[in-house]
Amino acid sequence: xxxxxxxxxxxxxxxxxxxxxxxxxxxxxxxxxxxxxxxxxxxxxxxxxxxxxxxxxxxxxxxxxxxxxxxxxxxxxxxxxxxxxxxxxxxxxxxxxxxxxxxxxxxxxxxxxxxxxxxxxxxxxxxxxxxxxxxxxxxxxxxxxxxxxxxxxxxxxxxxxxxxxxxxxxxxxxxxxxxxxxxxxxxxxx
Numbered sequence: 001x002x003x004x005x006x007x008x009x010x011x012x013x014x015x016x017x018x019x020x021x022x023x024x025x026x027x028x029x030x031x032x033x034x035x036x037x038x039x040x041x042x043x044x045x046x047x048x049x050x051x052x053x054x055x056x057x058x059x060x061x062x063x064x065x066x067x068x069x070x071x072x073x074x075x076x077x078x079x080x081x082x083x084x085x086x087x088x089x090x091x092x093x094x095x096x097x098x099x100x101x102x103x104x105x106x107x108x109x110x111x112x113x114x115x116x117x118x119x120x121x122x123x124x125x126x127x128x129x130x131x132x133x134x135x136x137x138x139x140x141x142x143x144x145x146x147x148x149x150x151x152x153x154x155x156x157x158x159x160x161x162x163x164x165x166x167x168x169x170x171x172x173x174x175x176x177x178x179x180x181x182x183x184x185x186x187x188x189x190x
Contacts, residue, residue, distance in 0.1 A: 001068070001107060001168055004075040005100035008161070009093070013083045019076035031062045038062075053185060057178035061114065064171040068107065071168045075161055087157040089150045092142060096158075099135050099165040102128055106172035113176040119183040122176040132169040136162045 007016035038055045045051075078087055088096055106128055113121030139162040142148065143155045181187060 001072045001075070001100065001165075002104050004072040004079070005096075005104075007076050007079040008088075009086060009097075011079055011083050011086055013080060016076040016079040016083070020073055020080065028066070031066045034058060034062050053182050057114075057182045061175045061178050064175045068168050068171045071164045071171075074164050078157060078161060082157070087154060088161065089154055089158070092139065092158055095135050095138055095142075096161065096165070099132055099162065102132050102135075103165045103168045103172070106132075106169050106176075110172040110175040113179040114182075117179055117183050119180040122173060122180050125173045125176050129169045129173045132166055136166045 003015055004019050006012060007019060038059050041055050042052075081087075106125055109121065109125055109128075112118075113125075139158055143158060148155065
C-alpha cells in the first residue's frame with residue numbers, strides 16, 4: 001500500500017507497473033502456498049485446540065492479505081491510468097495522505113499482532129480503523145459540497161480510492177482479530 005500510494009501521488013508509472021505486475025505473481029503464489037500448507041496440516045497432522053485455531057486463523061488471514069494486495073493494486077491501476085496526472089485534487093491531499101499512512105500502519109500493526117499473539121491488539125487498532133472511516137466520510141462531504149468544482153471524474157477517483165483505503169484498513173483489523181482468536185478461542189467479530 002505504501003508503494004501504491006507513492007505511485008499515486010508522485011506520480012510514478014514504473015512503480016505502479018511494478019505493483020500491478022507483482023500482485024498476481026507474489027501475493028497469489030505466497031497465499032496459495034500458505035493455504036495448501038494449512039490444508040495439508042489439517043489433513044495429515046490432526047491438530048487440536050491452539051494448533052487448530054492457528055491453522056484456521058492463518059486461512060482467514062491469507063484471504064485478508066490477498067484482498068489487501070488487490071486493493072493496493074487497484075490504487076496502482078488508477079495511478080497508471082491517470083499518469084502523468086495526479087487524479088486527486090490538491091485540497092484532498094492531506095486527507096488521502098493521512099488515510100494512506102493509517103492504512104499502512106494498520107497493516108504493520110496487524111502483522112505484529114499475529115507475530116506476538118496479542119489478543120488486545122485488534123481492540124487497539126479499531127480506533128485507527130475508525131479514523132480511516134471518518135476520513136472517508138470527510139471525503140464524501142467534500143465531494144457533495146456545493147463548492148466542489150473539480151468535476152465528476154476526480155470525484156469518482158476520490159470515492160474509489162477512499163473506499164480502497166477504508167477496505168484495506170478493515171482487512172488489517174480483521175487480521176489482528178485473528179490473533180485474539182488464536183489466544184482466546186473466541187471467534188473474531190467482523
